[in-house]
Amino acid sequence: MAQGTQSTAAAFALPAADGEREFAFSDADFRGLAQVAYEQAGISLADSKRNLVYSRLSRRLRALGLATFREYRDFLDQNIAERESFINAISTNLTKFFRESHHFDHLRSEVVGKFARANAGKSGRLRAWSAGCSSGEEPYTIAVVIKKEIRDLERHDIRILATDIDTEVLGRGSRGEYPANSVDDIPRNYQEYFRPADGAPDTLVVDRQARSLVAFKRLNLMEQWPFKGAFDAIFCRNVMIYFDGPTKTKLIERYTEKLKPGGFLYIGHSESLNGSTPGLSLVGRTIYRREA
Template sequence: MVVADNMREFEYTWDDFNYLRKLSNAHSGIMVPDDKFDMFYSRLTKRLRILGFSRVYQYCQFLQAHPELEFTEFMNAVTTNLTSFFRETHHFDYLVQTLLPDLKQNNPTQKQIKAWSAGCSTGEEPYSLAMILLENMPTDWNIKILATDLDTHVLSTAAEGIYPIDQASSMGEQRLHRWFQKGTGANSHKVRTKAELRQIIQFKQLNLMQEWPMKGGFDFIFCRNVLIYFDRDTKSILVNRYASLLREGGHLFIGHAESLHLLESPFSLVGNTIYKKPAHD
């Protein structure tokens, strides 16, 4: 069925949309409802212009014929990436007031923290975590943050650590001065995270629906505004995979619109969208 819309630059049908969302779901597990019809179109128009197509159907054919050339670009285009520094501040308050003091008390000899930011987007979340950890933990502790995302484009932005100064200013002048370097000349409206932050974060491309190469032992995992895109069965699988990579007593932080309610998992709720894996005596 062709959508009768003379305002569209490219011919676009429900058959096109159904093919593309099925492909996206098979690769990422993300459920794409009918109301994302227009979003998919708008996300793909840049690729169609670059490739010289006049119909979305041509793009579907190209994807099918040349997945090795285009599939990563397709997933990058349709993946949602919305984030900010210190988003959902109560999670960071919990780290400072509860979790980090517990780690200091219960881990005095090993002096190590392992954290994972799953679905890190353009990097604001892992950099926020890095600031909190470096501000609140002794300097002789070994701090490692793994930051992963499906989208290779946002990972490149995250690894560079360059942001508009207006975006970074929201965290306050003190943090901005402590953790960022201001650009000069043509880049005077931008800031870059200092090497001190970047060196404790490892950015990696990861499809949550495929094999995970990590060995585990994480003290906490941030997986915020990711579960909302999956169906119930997939959520249960992911949550239990997270549990298997957390140490005993480890924490899972999820998004404000998410819940583990009705999911089979070992976690117990200890705060607003904060869950804890039980510790065995």
């Protein structure tokens, strides 16, 4: 899966005119594929994403030995299994540890710290959800914040659900291994939870106990959510930018239902919940609290 930076570079490298392209790619092809992306994943692909779609899917055409996008659309129509590769190819997975770090300061003081104090000497239950977790940097950041703040972790029932529609990034997240230079994104006081792998100094491994808090699952946010129970914190950051207004509104309603009263919803810095958000109050920069 292309990370955002790679895909942008690839998009710029593309010849604009169809005649110069390796595969024939018509307006109808783009519109047809955009419709599948919307129907399957809620992802809205504006016209400006045409080159991006071309470059990301060209790899699929090569792998499948197809000569035109028309052929690829037919293949996608007739092979349900191809939908997974299609979604993996078109989703944008850019992420990093401690991205938009003030969210984690807030999580530490308002959720985890309060939980630790309220449950001192007894056992408590804490649930967080990273919805659109990509390759795992976001849920592992939540995990190390929890680990640092709660010294008697074994006493409690703490889980972080990490979901994404893209199976390729979920695989990377489950492995919990990252390039060594990812350490640059991690504040010094958290670096103890990320160590070079034995015999592979170019690989950074997430602390085993922190990893054990995170469960990765494939979940399409547009479908049913097959879990019960409410969350203390939901992170859905830099995901809703790919959705249109009505899809976003519906999703926010569903997140609100899934939050405990007093729980928090964190969204990306470039996102806003334009208009009314029944049941939620804005309590910080891109941080919402479910009203009691």
